Amino acid sequence: MYLTKRSKVEQATVTNLRLSWKEARPVVQGIFALRFFCAALLADHHTNGAVWPRVAGVLGCWVAATWAIYLLNGVADVVEDRENGSVRPIARGILPVDxxxxxxVGLSAVAIGFAALFSPVVCLLVALHLAAGIAYSTGPRPLKGNVPGFFGAVVALGGLTYLCGWYASGATEIGAPLLLFGGAMSLWMGFGGATKDLSDVAGDRLAGRRTLPVVLGDRAARIAMAIGASAVGWGFLLAALRWAPSVAPVGFVVCAGSVALALVVSSNASRGERFRRRRPYRTFMITQYTAHLTLLVSLIFQ
Structure with missing residues (x-):
C-alpha cells in the first residue's frame, strides 16, 4: 500500500509539472529560446565564433528562468484569466496554485545557481530577467497593470534575452547586428504583444489593469497598435538595409508582418468573439517565429 501511495504521489507530481509547463505557454517558451539562440548565432557570425557548449548551458538557465516567470504570471493572473475564459491549467483549477x-521558487533557484557557475555576468543577466518578470506580475503595483509598465517590462525581457544569448557565445563587445535585430524585435514584443489585450478587456477591467484598450477604448487602441507595429516594421527594414545587411532578410519579414498586423487589427476580422479578437496577437506571434527562423536560415547558409 505504501508503494501504491508513493506511486500516486509521484504520478501527481509529474502531472503537475507537465501542467506547470503548459501554464507557462510552450509557444512563448519556444520564442524565448529562439531569441537566445539567434543572438548566439549572430555572435558566431560577427565575432570570433561561439562556444556552443557554453551557449547550451546558459540557455538551460534562461529556459528555467523564463518558465518561472510565465508560471508566476499564471498564478498572478488567475482572476482575470477566469473572467476572460482562459483554458490554462491554473484558471481551470487543475493545477494547484501552491x-x-x-x-x-525551484526554477528560479536552479536558474541563478547554475548561472553563477558560468560567470558573474551571466548570473546578473539571469537575475535581472527574473526581476523584470517578477515585477511584471507581482508586487504592490505590478508593471502589467499599466501601459508604460507593460511596455518597459516586455522590452526588457526581450533585450535581456538577446544580450544573454550574445554574451553566452563568448562575445564581449556588442555588435551592430545584435543592437539592430535585438532592439527591433524587443520593440516588436512591446507593440505587437499589446494586441493580446484586445481579447482580455473584461478580465483586465475586473483586475484594475490599465491596458491600452481599457485606457483608450477599442478603436483608438487598435489605431495605436497599428501605428506602433508599422513603425517598428518599416524602421527595422530601412535601418537593416542601411547599417546591417546581414539581418535585412529579417527586416523584410518583420515589415511584411507589421503590414499584416495593421490590416488585421484595423479590420472586422479581429472583432467579435474572443477567437477573432486574438487574431492580431496570432499575427504578431507568427511574425516573430518567421523572423527568427529566417535569421537562422540566412546565417546558416551564408
Whole structure:
C-alpha cells in the first residue's frame, strides 16, 4: 500500500509539472529560446565564433528562468484569466496554485545557481530577467497593470534575452547586428504583444489593469497598435538595409508582418468573439517565429 501511495504521489507530481509547463505557454517558451539562440548565432557570425557548449548551458538557465516567470504570471493572473475564459491549467483549477508557486521558487533557484557557475555576468543577466518578470506580475503595483509598465517590462525581457544569448557565445563587445535585430524585435514584443489585450478587456477591467484598450477604448487602441507595429516594421527594414545587411532578410519579414498586423487589427476580422479578437496577437506571434527562423536560415547558409 505504501508503494501504491508513493506511486500516486509521484504520478501527481509529474502531472503537475507537465501542467506547470503548459501554464507557462510552450509557444512563448519556444520564442524565448529562439531569441537566445539567434543572438548566439549572430555572435558566431560577427565575432570570433561561439562556444556552443557554453551557449547550451546558459540557455538551460534562461529556459528555467523564463518558465518561472510565465508560471508566476499564471498564478498572478488567475482572476482575470477566469473572467476572460482562459483554458490554462491554473484558471481551470487543475493545477494547484501552491504547487505552481513551489515550482517557480525551484526554477528560479536552479536558474541563478547554475548561472553563477558560468560567470558573474551571466548570473546578473539571469537575475535581472527574473526581476523584470517578477515585477511584471507581482508586487504592490505590478508593471502589467499599466501601459508604460507593460511596455518597459516586455522590452526588457526581450533585450535581456538577446544580450544573454550574445554574451553566452563568448562575445564581449556588442555588435551592430545584435543592437539592430535585438532592439527591433524587443520593440516588436512591446507593440505587437499589446494586441493580446484586445481579447482580455473584461478580465483586465475586473483586475484594475490599465491596458491600452481599457485606457483608450477599442478603436483608438487598435489605431495605436497599428501605428506602433508599422513603425517598428518599416524602421527595422530601412535601418537593416542601411547599417546591417546581414539581418535585412529579417527586416523584410518583420515589415511584411507589421503590414499584416495593421490590416488585421484595423479590420472586422479581429472583432467579435474572443477567437477573432486574438487574431492580431496570432499575427504578431507568427511574425516573430518567421523572423527568427529566417535569421537562422540566412546565417546558416551564408
Amino acid at each position: 504547487f505552481a508557486k513551489s515550482v517557480v
